[in-house]
Amino acid sequence: MNTDDTQAAGTAVHPQALAAFQRDIEGIACLTDAKDLRLKARDFYWYSPVLDEQLKDCRAEIVVQPDSEAQVLRVAAAAARHRLPLTVRGGGTGNYGQAVPLQGGIVLDMTRMNRVLEVAPGQVRAQAGARVEAVLDAARETGQQLMIYPSTMRIATVGGFIAGGSAGIGSVRHGILKESGTIRSIRVATIEASPRMLTLSGADIEKVHHAWGTNGIITELELGLVPAEPWLHCIALFPRYGDVVRFGAAVLASEIDVFLLSGVDRRFAPYYSELSAHFDGSADAMFALVNPRDEQKFFELAASLGGRRGLCKTEAEMAAAGLPPVHECAYNHTTLQALKTDRGWTYLQMVVPAPFDAGLIEAQMERYGDEMLMHHEFSRFAGAPRLSGLPLVRYLDAERLDEIMGELERDGCTVMNPHVYILEKSGRKEMSADQVAFKRQVDPLGLMNPGKTLATV
Ligand SMILES: Cc1cc2nc3c(=O)[nH]c(=O)nc-3n(C[C@H](O)[C@H](O)[C@H](O)COP(=O)(O)OP(=O)(O)OC[C@H]3O[C@@H](n4cnc5c(N)ncnc54)[C@H](O)[C@@H]3O)c2cc1C
Structure with a gap:
């Protein structure tokens, strides 16, 4: 089966190595309390009952919280000296157990390195542990x-x-992270006896981007x-979900400036109770962030495809009305809103074949009935429109998930399995020869987030 049915590995850390490591990093903030170790070993893997079962007992022996690059280098040197696995962690919001310490050891919590260092025309420089919202707010202060x-x-966190x-x-406007030009440069520390700082830019960024801290x-x-x-x-409302998909394609083919285009079928309405006056379950919906200059064109285009206005407010008006921002x-x-009410759901991720065909999605809705609720994100990739499906799926067992993924693949969809914790098995990235060679340079002892990549040093 596609979903990984092996248990995550346990810890192999020797108490003496841990004690020696702690002596070496004296003066750097640490947590060893059982409650903290549990909290800092979790991310949002529980969206997947399969991953929840495999990862729920994983723990590090120590959480280290550096507040400067100098402290990161001390931790990296001590981890290498004592051969301790090290899993870097930001906000812990990943969905695939990316920040879970599979083999125990150290969790390196970066959230104390949270400064926005400089905002200049066209770019911002920040420490890796800065929250994305803090970086966005700092940028907004400069227009x-x-x-x-x-x-x-x-x-x-940005890291x-x-x-x-x-x-x-923003991916509907600028493409996916990899190609958007959003990442200008990355500074990374190596994990070795005498760790080095490297600064990567241009094509080299891919060696670190989406490498899950390895x-x-x-x-x-x-x-x-x-x-x-x-x-x-x-919010634009439509009589059928296929119309939502047709509308998304039409917006992408137009000059209308949007920053988000997210379609959900009407069965999501019970999970969006705060928005019930605008999305009450009698129609399917497109949630969008629209440039004010194109508001009229956006709703005129929706009307031309049988749609109507459900909501249109500024950020301040949404907050004043007690409504969640549409990006939530x-x-x-979207998955989280449903899981808050009903833990019987899980989800899948896929890219729908281009050019996208609303008929295929309507056929999938027919095939799965109440077992699947439809949700699609519209974006751009290599200049072309891209449609990603993130449907909710009623969880039965891992075998049924595999069966559904097989059917979706036979429909021509590229499935990215969110029920595995190994990078390459998720279908989101293959480590290229370049990236594996880079791993040998920065992590020669194979200590970084061990168990998350098939690439070995
Ligand atoms: C409700 C919800 C909505 C989401 N929406 C999106 C979305 O719109 N787009 C999207 O891409 N993802 C989304 N995600 C996934 C996740 O939130 C993002 O990928 C997020 O940006 C991860 O940031 P984090 O600080 O929480 O990282 P973490 O979860 O802490 O870590 C993620 C990975 O990065 C590594 N890492 C963290 N910091 C560093 C560092 N300084 N150096 C090296 N490696 C590091 C970790 O080891 C781990 O492998 C969503 C998740 C949830 C639960």
Whole structure:
């Protein structure tokens, strides 16, 4: 079967090595309390009952919280000296157990390295543990904004987003992270007896981006900025979900400036109770962030495809009305809203074959009935429109998930399995020869997040 049915490995850390490590890093903040170790061993893997079963008992022996690059280098040297596994952690919002210490050892919590260092025209420099929202706020003070951010921006860190994420709010305008030009440079620490700091830019960034913390400790990043827009939070409603998909394709083919386009079928309405006056379950919906200059064109285009206005407010009006921002009804926040009420759901991730065909999605809805609720994110990839499916799936067992993934693949969809904790098995990244060679340089002892990649040193 596709989903990994092996148990995650346990700890292999010797108490003497741990004690010696603690002596070497004296003066650096640490946590060893059982409650903290449990908290810092978790991320949002529980979206997957399969991963929950495999990862729930994984723990590190120590959580280390450096507050400077100098402290990171001391920890890296001591980890190498005592051969301790080291798992870097930002906000812990990843979905695939990315920040879970499979083999115990050290969790390196980066959230004390949280300073926004400099905002300049077109770019921002920040420490890796800075929250994405803090970076976005600092950019906005200068009339600029990030090109892409995750819907978890309140908790997620910029380092975690670049090491663990791939796309997000803004990808419909700027493409996915890898190609958008959003990552200008990355500073990483190596893990060896005498650790080094390396600065990567251009094509070298891919050696660290989306490598799940297996290719160096990111300490600092430079990210691209664009002029800020006062995005309107909009909902357009349609009589059929296929019309939502047709509308998304039409928006992408138009000049309308959008920053988010996220379609959900009407059965999501019970999970969006705060929005019930605008999305009550009688129609399917497109949630969008729209440039105010294109508001009229956006709703005119919706009307031409049988749609109507459900909501259109500024960010301040949404807050004043007690409504959640629409980006908290998109990407994996959509899944979260449903799971808050009903833990019987899980989810899948796929890219729908291009050019996307609303008929295929309607046929899938027919095939799965109430076993699957439809959710799609519209984005761009290599300049072309891209449709990613993140449907909710009623969880039965791992075998049924595999069966559904097989059927979706036979439909021509590229499935990215969110029920595995190994990078390459998720279908999101193959480590190239270049990336494996880089791993040998930055992590010659294979201590970084061991068990998460098939690439060996
Ligand atoms: C509700 C919800 C919505 C989400 N929406 C999105 C979305 O829109 N787009 C998206 O891409 N993802 C999304 N995600 C996944 C996740 O939130 C993002 O990938 C997020 O940006 C991760 O940031 P983090 O700080 O929480 O990282 P963590 O979860 O702490 O870590 C993620 C990975 O990065 C590594 N890492 C963290 N910091 C560093 C560092 N300094 N150096 C090296 N490696 C490091 C970790 O080892 C781990 O492998 C969502 C998840 C949830 C639960």
